[in-house]
Amino acid sequence: MSNVVPRDGGRLIVLTAPLTETIDHAGYFIQMAMASLPIWMEFVLDSKYPKWRQVEHNEDGTARFMPAGVRLVEKSLLRQYRREDVVACFPDDLPRFIGANTRVVAVSTHNPLGVTFAAGVYTSIFGSSKMPINSHYARDLFSKIKTSPYRKNFKVIVGGSGGWQISQTDTYEELSVDCVVEGRSESADAMELFQKAICGEDLPRQIEARHPTTRDAILFPDSRTTFGVVEMTTGCGRRCQFCVPDLNPQIDLPKEKILASVRANVREGNKQISLATEDMFIWGQVQTGTPFFFPNREALLDLYSEIVNTPGVEQHVLSHCTIAPSVVDPLLIRKLSDLLLPKSPIHLPRLSTHPQKKALSPLIGLETGSVRMARQIMPSKGVPFSIDDWPSVVLEGLRILNQNNWFPVMTLIVGSPGETDQDVKDTLDLVYEMERRGLFAFLIPSIFTPLHDTRMENKKGVTETRQLTPLQWQLLMKCWKMNLRPGQYSWWGPMAWRIGSIIMWLYKLRKINGPNFTWPLWMFSGSISEKNLERMGKIYLGRPLKTKTRKELVASLRRNYWQYLRADNGDLPKGYTPPSPSTRAPKSVPVAS
Numbered sequence: 278m279s280n281v282v283p284r285d286g287g288r289l290i291v292l293t294a295p296l297t298e299t300i301d302h303a304g305y306f307i308q309m310a311m312a313s314l315p316i317w318m319e320f321v322l323d324s325k326y327p328k329w330r331q332v333e334h335n336e337d338g339t340a341r342f343m344p345a346g347v348r349l350v351e352k353s354l355l356r357q358y359r360r361e362d363v364v365a366c367f368p369d370d371l372p373r374f375i376g377a378n379t380r381v382v383a384v385s386t387h388n389p390l391g392v393t394f395a396a397g398v399y400t401s402i403f404g405s406s407k408m409p410i411n412s413h414y415a416r417d418l419f420s421k422i423k424t425s426p427y428r429k430n431f432k433v434i435v436g437g438s439g440g441w442q443i444s445q446t447d448t449y450e451e452l453s454v455d456c457v458v459e460g461r462s463e464s465a466d467a468m469e470l471f472q473k474a475i476c477g478e479d480l481p482r483q484i485e486a487r488h489p490t491t492r493d494a495i496l497f498p499d500s501r502t503t504f505g506v507v508e509m510t511t512g513c514g515r516r517c518q519f520c521v522p523d524l525n526p527q528i529d530l531p532k533e534k535i536l537a538s539v540r541a542n543v544r545e546g547n548k549q550i551s552l553a554t555e556d557m558f559i560w561g562q563v564q565t566g567t568p569f570f571f572p573n574r575e576a577l578l579d580l581y582s583e584i585v586n587t588p589g590v591e592q593h594v595l596s597h598c599t600i601a602p603s604v605v606d607p608l609l610i611r612k613l614s615d616l617l618l619p620k621s622p623i624h625l626p627r628l629s630t631h632p633q634k635k636a637l638s639p640l641i642g643l644e645t646g647s648v649r650m651a652r653q654i655m656p657s658k659g660v661p662f663s664i665d666d667w668p669s670v671v672l673e674g675l676r677i678l679n680q681n682n683w684f685p686v687m688t689l690i691v692g693s694p695g696e697t698d699q700d701v702k703d704t705l706d707l708v709y710e711m712e713r714r715g716l717f718a719f720l721i722p723s724i725f726t727p728l729h730d731t732r733m734e735n736k737k738g739v740t741e742t743r744q745l746t747p748l749q750w751q752l753l754m755k756c757w758k759m760n761l762r763p764g765q766y767s768w769w770g771p772m773a774w775r776i777g778s779i780i781m782w783l784y785k786l787r788k789i790n791g792p793n794f795t796w797p798l799w800m801f802s803g804s805i806s807e808k809n810l811e812r813m814g815k816i817y818l819g820r821p822l823k824t825k826t827r828k829e830l831v832a833s834l835r836r837n838y839w840q841y842l843r844a845d846n847g848d849l850p851k852g853y854t855p856p857s858p859s860t861r862a863p864k865s866v867p868v869a870s
Contacts, residue, residue: 287376287427289362289475290354292347294385294437295418296368297411299343300329301503301549308411312388316413333546338373340365341546345506345553346385346437346462348498353462354471368418375425380475382422384454385437389415390446415439416452423453432474434458436467444483460486463496488525495530497538501545504594507538509552510560514569515599517642517655519690519725520555529563532580536587543589549622550584551594557639558602570660571841572602574609581613585620593620595639600674600685601659604827607677608846614681627762628717629682636684638719643671643687646707647700650693661838662830668707669824675716677827689722689756691749696725701748702817708755709819720756747793751816754801 297311307326314321322329333341343351343365354363364374375382391412408416422433432455435443440457443449449457455474458467464486473480488511489495497508512527513520539550554560559569561576585593595617603610618635625636642658645651651658651667659670678685689704708720724745745753796815799805811818825833828848840856842849 285376286378288364288374289378290358290364290381290383290471291371291374291379292343292350292363292365292383292385293340293368293371293418294344294347295389295411295415296330296332297414298385298387299340299367299503300332301342301505302329302331311410311414314410316408316410319410319413322410332367334367334370338366338370340367340370342501342503344385344437345498345502345508348500348502349496350383350385350436350462350467351500352496352498353468357468368414368421371421371425375422375427375431377427377430379427379431380477381434381471382431383434383436383471384418384422386415386418386435387437387439388412388442389419389435389439389452390442390448419452419454428453432456432480434470434474434480436462449482456480457483458486459483461488461495462486463489463494489528490526492528492530495528497530497534499538499541501542501547505539505542505547505550506553507535507542507550509535509554509557509596510563511555513555513599514559515556515655515657515660517644517658519644519654519693527559527563527569529560532583535580536583539584539587539590543587548589549592549594550587550590551596552584554596554598557596557598567841568661568838570601570605571838572606572609574606574612574843577609578612578616581616585616590620592622593617594622595637598639598641598685599658600641600643600678601662601670603674603677603683604670604830605661606843606846607827608843610677610681610683614683618682625684628679628684631682636682639683639685641685641687641718643718643720644690645693645700646671646704647696648703650696650700650703653695654690654693661834663833666825666830666833668703668710668822669830671707672710672714672716672822672824673827673830675711675718676714679716685718687718687720689720689752690725691722691752692725692745694725698746698748701746701752702819705748705752705755705817706819706822708752708759710822710824712759713821717759717762719760722753722756745793747796747815748817750794750797751800754797758801758803 297308300307307322307329310322335341347365351363351365366374371382388409388411391409422428433453434456435452435454436458440459443452443454444457449455456470458470460467462468466484466486470480470484470486495508495511508530510527510529512525514527535552542550558572558577560580561573562569562571565573567573581593584590614637617637618631621635621637623636623638624634626634629636642655644655644658646668648665648667651664656664658664659667662670675685691701693700711718796810800807800810800816807816807818810816826848831842831848832850834842834850839850839853842853844855
């Protein structure tokens with residue numbers, strides 16, 4: 278850090294986050310790239326987004342925008358401390374605010390060591406440095422803190438979704454971290470930790486801060502967040518074994534508080550809003566008489582209508598959702614499209630039928646096309662449909678989404694514990710079936726990561742790219758080959774990929790990733806057709822799938838679920854009769870407060 282000395286002796290509590298996690302002006306896709314590309318490829322981002330490091334400050338030098346997690350910590354602290362005692366700033370501005378009076382520096386980070394789902398696989402593929410760009414900037418931030426001339430005076434507390442990486446690798450001393458917090462800042466546990474730090478007491482290496490159990494206990498930031506993120510729900514309810522957020526209580530948050538936070542973002546100059554959720558479709562249906570996996574259409578349309586029609590909101594971006602609700606209520610998808618497409622900043626000219634070629638791209642977990650693996654790691658992923666029909670649910674849901682200009686980003690897990698070649702073939706069958714049917718999603722495969730506190734944290738699968746089988750490599754490369762289709766507008770685009778892929782393979786990749794990588798890479802390049810590669814016995818071309826239609830899926834539902842079907846969606850099962858008022862489940866209503 279520089280020798281700048283704060284004029285006021287510094288702030289009592291300083292909040293910050295790595296630069297790569299604070300920016301929002303370049304869009305979501307740069308964040309995804311920073312988590313995946315190794316630091317030596319930073320020049321790619323520099324050429325595409327030459328001004329990505331430029332940030333905005335308030336008049337006092339504090340950060341004009343910060344990740345929602347930082348803002349939540351700030352809001353939690355302001356219940357007990359004065360405004361002038363707490364500051365949120367960018368990493369380069371730490372010398373302006375850390376001084377003799379500083380007792381706590383709190384850092385929020387989601388990938389300090391580069392071991393999240395996507396980061397491990399893609400940085401390994403690309404070369405000798407496995408450190409993703411965002412991890413490089415996280416380490417740069419910790420270095421600034423560690424070399425502060427006032428370091429002995431304050432404690433360093435780390436939170437955010439990446440804190441577990443520090444505790445599991447025991448890098449406390451290396452990063453100069455005193456304590457890692459797992460959980461939410463509203464918790465009394467978290468506030469007690471700050472009090473101890475301010476008093477100069479020793480802190481535990483790690484604490485578990487209890488999650489609020491009621492909607493009223495959850496706080497909303499009243500200042501600008503990165504990407505205009507405003508929390509919508511916690512938890513999910515499907516209980517996938519690899520998922521951390523689903524371990525949280527299933528809560529949908531009050532509409533008026535959501536809207537107040539939206540207005541606060543707009544007031545401070547944010548033109549974009551994104552509602553943070555593990556599944557947008559559960560909002561308005563938690564703790565009602567209707568199972569959460571039958572969406573509350575009226576509540577959702579009411580909420581999103583008010584969001585996008587809030588004065589000053591020019592863009593809206595979807596967060597996470599699940600795919601089964603699109604099969605349950607296709608009319609909801611159509612009506613949401615009418616509301617949200619005009620405010621989407623995403624354009625896909627080769628795919629979208631929207632007049633301005635706009636599209637919606639929520640993040641959806643596909644994870645596997647193998648029914649056997651799905652039963653083991655995510656048996657409730659497709660509710661209300663049976664997990665045995667998972668491929669049908671995915672294909673039918675994607676058909677409905679694509680028809681309404683939803684082209685989701687879908688994650689897959691490669692190398693799960695116990696995954697066999699047949700499981701990979703089953704997933705390839707599903708991917709090839711998407712291609713045959715003309716369906717499209719951005720498929721993002723990544724190597725299994727045993728995340729802390731999940732039911733699979735002690736399981737071991739593939740740990741690095743050299744361990745991948747030829748079929749697993751083919752799955753990775755096939756997904757990325759399909760992802761590139763919408764971007765290859767010109768006659769020279771495919772040729773560039775062919776030549777570039779082969780050059781990279783000859784120069785570096787064949788040594789890094791081993792022999793199993795060779796033929797899938799040739800498939801990706803397009804230099805040899807997939808049919809010829811199959812004839813040579815080098816790849817698996819996938820078998821056609823016979824799957825259920827929406828009507829057949831609806832007919833397969835348990836009889837007691839029929840009462841929740843919406844007649845205006847059609848495809849009603851034989852023998853269906855509308856439930857009488859006396860037997861109908863309690864009506865779901867929009868959540869207002």
